[in-house]
Amino acid sequence: MAQAVQALVDTIRSYFQQCAVGRPDLRAAIDHLRAAAGPVQSATAFGQAAKPAVNTASARYLSAALAAGTAGPAAVLAAAIAAARGELDWYYGYAPVPDQPDLPDKIAFCEIVGPKARLNSNTTRLGFTLIGPGTHYPAHAHPAVELYHVIAGTARWSTPMASAERPPGSFILHRASEPHAMETAAEPLLALYSWSGDIVAPSRYVSL
Secondary structure, eight states, X not given: OOHHHHXXXXXXHHHHHXXXXXXXXHHHHHHHHHHHTSSOEEOTTGGGSOOOOOOHHHHHHHHHHHXXXXXXXXXXXXXXXXXXXXXXXXXXXXXXXXXXTTGGGTEEEEEEEETTSSEEOSSOEEEEEEEOTTOEEEEEEOSXXXXXXXXXXXXXXXXXXXXXXXXXTOEEEEOTTOOEEEEEOSSOEEEEXXXXXXXXXXXXXXOO
């Protein structure tokens, strides 16, 4: 059943209705996210598919990230994720990286709205990124414009133009095809992401 996931999406929409952001590009990305988090259709084929195996990274780090998130500025999102946890499917979808073979054990993604997600949309992908402590998520890029909102964990976010630590509550916007990377320290990172524009072309690892 997608009811718990729909309740999570409803919470996300309500949360972002209350976000006051002045930057026009951020505001546009947030408005797109809110529109995508409106009533969405359940993907009927999803319930017929076999449930994915438990992702190693989510099993190791999600509880700690949610606990930290419920004490932070995005506490309502962390609580909503925790309530829907049993209906969330986490995965790692990149090809292997020879010098970082353990990435599938340290990074996980959960998409709740999208062309192939639990709730169907052809205009937006909406979900979460989870990264374990002491992990470098290599530089990657995708044609979609991407909005991140940090729920838990302070990490270093890098693009060719800048590199800075971003705490919980931060918004990070990546332009189409802009390379970006993240690196965690002592705590796991949990962030909400939203894609707009070309949401079909996949993310791929690139040079920063």
